[in-house]
Amino acid sequence: MSSSPQTRAPSPGIIFDTLQAYHRSVALRGGIDLNLFTAIAEGNHSLSAIAARIKASEKGTRVLCDYLTMIGFLVKQGGEYSLTPDSAAFLDRRSPAYMGSMANFLMSPHVAGMLENITDVIRHGGALPSDHGALEPEHPMWVDFARSMAPMMHMPAQLIAKMFAGSKPSKVLDISAGHGLYGIAFAQHNPGAKVVGLDWANVLEVAKENASKAGVADRYSTIAGSAFEVDLGSGYDIILMPNFLHHFDPATNEKLLRKVHAALGPEGIAIAPDFIPNEDRISPIRDAMFGIQMLGTPAGDVYTYSELEKMFRNAGFARSEMRELAPFPQRLVVSYK
Amino acid sequence: MSSSPQTRAPSPGIIFDTLQAYHRSVALRGGIDLNLFTAIAEGNHSLSAIAARIKASEKGTRVLCDYLTMIGFLVKQGGEYSLTPDSAAFLDRRSPAYMGSMANFLMSPHVAGMLENITDVIRHGGALPSDHGALEPEHPMWVDFARSMAPMMHMPAQLIAKMFAGSKPSKVLDISAGHGLYGIAFAQHNPGAKVVGLDWANVLEVAKENASKAGVADRYSTIAGSAFEVDLGSGYDIILMPNFLHHFDPATNEKLLRKVHAALGPEGIAIAPDFIPNEDRISPIRDAMFGIQMLGTPAGDVYTYSELEKMFRNAGFARSEMRELAPFPQRLVVSYK
Numbered sequence: 208m209s210s211s212p213q214t215r216a217p218s219p220g221i222i223f224d225t226l227q228a229y230h231r232s233v234a235l236r237g238g239i240d241l242n243l244f245t246a247i248a249e250g251n252h253s254l255s256a257i258a259a260r261i262k263a264s265e266k267g268t269r270v271l272c273d274y275l276t277m278i279g280f281l282v283k284q285g286g287e288y289s290l291t292p293d294s295a296a297f298l299d300r301r302s303p304a305y306m307g308s309m310a311n312f313l314m315s316p317h318v319a320g321m322l323e324n325i326t327d328v329i330r331h332g333g334a335l336p337s338d339h340g341a342l343e344p345e346h347p348m349w350v351d352f353a354r355s356m357a358p359m360m361h362m363p364a365q366l367i368a369k370m371f372a373g374s375k376p377s378k379v380l381d382i383s384a385g386h387g388l389y390g391i392a393f394a395q396h397n398p399g400a401k402v403v404g405l406d407w408a409n410v411l412e413v414a415k416e417n418a419s420k421a422g423v424a425d426r427y428s429t430i431a432g433s434a435f436e437v438d439l440g441s442g443y444d445i446i447l448m449p450n451f452l453h454h455f456d457p458a459t460n461e462k463l464l465r466k467v468h469a470a471l472g473p474e475g476i477a478i479a480p481d482f483i484p485n486e487d488r489i490s491p492i493r494d495a496m497f498g499i500q501m502l503g504t505p506a507g508d509v510y511t512y513s514e515l516e517k518m519f520r521n522a523g524f525a526r527s528e529m530r531e532l533a534p535f536p537q538r539l540v541v542s543y544k
Numbered sequence: 545m546s547s548s549p550q551t552r553a554p555s556p557g558i559i560f561d562t563l564q565a566y567h568r569s570v571a572l573r574g575g576i577d578l579n580l581f582t583a584i585a586e587g588n589h590s591l592s593a594i595a596a597r598i599k600a601s602e603k604g605t606r607v608l609c610d611y612l613t614m615i616g617f618l619v620k621q622g623g624e625y626s627l628t629p630d631s632a633a634f635l636d637r638r639s640p641a642y643m644g645s646m647a648n649f650l651m652s653p654h655v656a657g658m659l660e661n662i663t664d665v666i667r668h669g670g671a672l673p674s675d676h677g678a679l680e681p682e683h684p685m686w687v688d689f690a691r692s693m694a695p696m697m698h699m700p701a702q703l704i705a706k707m708f709a710g711s712k713p714s715k716v717l718d719i720s721a722g723h724g725l726y727g728i729a730f731a732q733h734n735p736g737a738k739v740v741g742l743d744w745a746n747v748l749e750v751a752k753e754n755a756s757k758a759g760v761a762d763r764y765s766t767i768a769g770s771a772f773e774v775d776l777g778s779g780y781d782i783i784l785m786p787n788f789l790h791h792f793d794p795a796t797n798e799k800l801l802r803k804v805h806a807a808l809g810p811e812g813i814a815i816a817p818d819f820i821p822n823e824d825r826i827s828p829i830r831d832a833m834f835g836i837q838m839l840g841t842p843a844g845d846v847y848t849y850s851e852l853e854k855m856f857r858n859a860g861f862a863r864s865e866m867r868e869l870a871p872f873p874q875r876l877v878v879s880y881k
Contacts, residue, residue, distance in 0.1 A: 216871075217629045217630045217632070217633035217634065218630060218871060219630070219633075219634045219641075219643050219646075219696060220830070220873065221616055221617070221630055222572070222630070222634055222635065222643055222644075222646060223646065223650075223696070223830070223873075224830070225568050225569060225572045225615060225616075225617075226569055226572060226573065226646055226647055226650040226651055227569065227650055227833075227837070228565040228566065228568040228569045229565065229566035229568075229569040229570075229651070229656065230659065230833070230836050230837065231562050231565040231566075232562060232563055232564065232565045232566040233566075233659045233662045233836075234662065234836055235559070235562045235563060236563070236662060237662035237663055237665075237666050240662075240663045241663055241666060241667075262667065263666050263667045263669075264666070264667060264668055264669030264670075265669070266669035266670070266839075266845070267665060267666035267667060267668065267669040267670070267839060268666065269825075270666075270835045270836055270838075270839045270845075271666050271836070271839075273825045273826050273832060273835060274832075274833060274835065274836045276826050277826050277829055277832060277833055278562060279558055279562075280558070280562075283824070283826055292554045293554045293555060293556070293558055293559070295554070296554035296556075297554065297556045297559055298559065304556075306556050306559055307559075309556075309559060309560065309563055310563055313560075313563040313564055314563055314566070319566065322567065322570045325570050325571065325573065325574035325577075326574055326577045326578055328574075328604060329574050329578060329600050329601070329604035329605065329607075329608050330578075330599065330600045330601060330604060331601055331604065332600075332601030332602070332603035332604040333601075333603070333604070359556060359560070487620070488606075488610045489610050489613050489614050489620055492614050493557070493560070493561070495610060495611075495614060496564075496567070496611060496614055498607045498610060498611065499567050499570075499571055499607055499608070499611045500564070500567065501607075502603075502604060502607045502608075508603070508607075534553075534555060536557065536560075
């Protein structure tokens with residue numbers, strides 16, 4: 208779906224393809240919802256066997272399998288279908304790294320609906336607050352988020368804990384904990400770490416479940432409410448803010464960061480994993496592309512490192528740095544009190 | 545958005561990207577609806593100038609322009625945006641080849657809605673007729689189609705007329721004429737051609753407008769109604785069926801083709817431009833991908849050449865052949881009485 212404008216005559220193909228790119232999302236969601244990938248992983252390779260296993264018509268199964276082959280999720284050979292290594296690792300429901308649940312969030316009416324009136328959103332530079340309740344207390348969208356997106360967050364959470372969990376007794380605060388995986392990873396990597404998850408009460412139920420599953424419930428406590436309103440406590444060694452700053456404008460972020468600065472101990476570190484594009488704002492592509500999703504919120508945006516660094520500096524932090532999370536498509540701002 | 549499974553560790557990137565591929569469609573529609581491409585073509589290259597011209601916020605314009613750059617519709621250099629050759633040719637409203645109108649059809653509630661319940665559609669092997677009124681008489685979707693998709697059909701219509709219009713007096717029937725461009729091209733290329741457009745009465749208004757614009761209204765007449773029910777007339781040299789057979793199952797198509805066979809003169813030729821995948825059903829990609837859209841109809845499908853050839857043969861045609869329309873992403877079945 209990219210153009211090579213220098214080497215050929217103009218063609219409307221890219222327009223036709225892009226206006227129908229939504230078919231790709233729809234087809235993948237269909238395959239996930241019908242457990243098509245699991246059916247193939249179980250050894251069903253012919254159309255008739257796959258169709259029988261997923262309880263679907265052979266015609267529908269054929270069209271879906273061919274389409275998923277063309278967009279890179281299946282391999283078709285001699286009329287039989289098999290999984291790609293990516294599909295086998297992440298779309299077979301029996302795989303420990305199963306990520307099909309992401310469809311529930313990324314294509315949910317809440318999330319997709321944010322871009323439904325794209326023309327108005329572009330005109331206004333964001334959604335009208337009245338059109339977007341996601342920042343209201345206890346919005347169920349964040350329970351969906353915590354349940355659906357957790358599998359994708361496992362890897363970056365582990366990477367960050369490896370970098371910063373250390374081995375000394377420590378106090379960790381995880382702001383907008385969601386699924387809780389970022390904070391929980393610190394408890395897993397450091398037996399001396401005590402972790403506090405902060406989020407809405409309904410969302411914290413998911414984080415507590417995950418802390419129990421990870422065997423760290425005895426060192427996991429919670430604060431329910433808005434990070435802007437509750438008492439955060441004090442003396443933290445680490446304060447995590449995963450994917451939080453992109454919801455707010457810079458002034459609001461600075462207000463929060465001043466509160467975070469005050470809650471850190473003297474050697475404290477704030478860590479913000481987020482989508483952080485380069486200064487050109489068009490690379491790396493996954494970080495930069497996140498901007499269109501955030502445009503569908505009242506005040507959200509993707510911020511470059513220089514923009515984030517300024518917010519931390521204005522909030523009183525001594526110095527900041529950026530770290531990569533490759534191969535995961537996000538980056539970290541690390542800021543020192 | 546394709547995977548190279550042999551050369552790297554499994555990555556969930558393709559899943560994340562594909563579940564958000566609909567952002568691409570939404571962003572392009574936003575750019576088209578706001579006349580962003582026309583604004584840039586007029587000489588507005590800075591964010592402030594573009595935003596002022598399209599009467600949108602600078603933030604929304606910035607996010608949209610960066611996103612459209614990443615998906616291949618703009619070029620960003622030194623903070624300024626310009627059009628790609630494709631965008632300049634087809635998305636500037638002042639261009640004679642403007643095709644932005646395709647968004648009105650390809651992303652309309654009618655068309656997008658066909659795939660909204662993708663899981664049910666795959667299970668049933670198509671839409672329930674009760675969920676899909678598009679084949680009802682005078683459905684307004686086909687007026688939208690005729691108005692929105694005509695610009696894309698200009699090139700294939702001209703290519704086909706060049707191949708088959710000849711120079712002798714001839715009678716041409718255009719079944720499911722829509723915008724009418726396929727039949728009209730025959731009248732343009734052959735001053736001795738008389739063309740009959742067949743479609744619903746509301747759609748024929750668009751075809752008649754286009755015949756007048758092309759200066760061939762005096763040789764353009766119409767038959768209003770369903771091709772399955774009306775008297776087609778007889779003695780035609782050419783009967784066109786552009787993008788029609790993909791709406792029906794093979795038995796229904798054979799019924800129509802028998803009627804077409806009877807309406808042709810002794811040397812008559814039937815021509816069906818359509819999306820025709822290779823026997824592997826996964827190439828060429830644009831032809832093959834059309835299958836998922838057709839799955840959203842009660843009985844539609846994309847047919848390979850061997851399937852179409854059999855329908856024509858069963859309907860009494862002596863022989864068929866396939867022709868390419870490159871660079872346009874469709875092909876022709878040409879069948880001789």
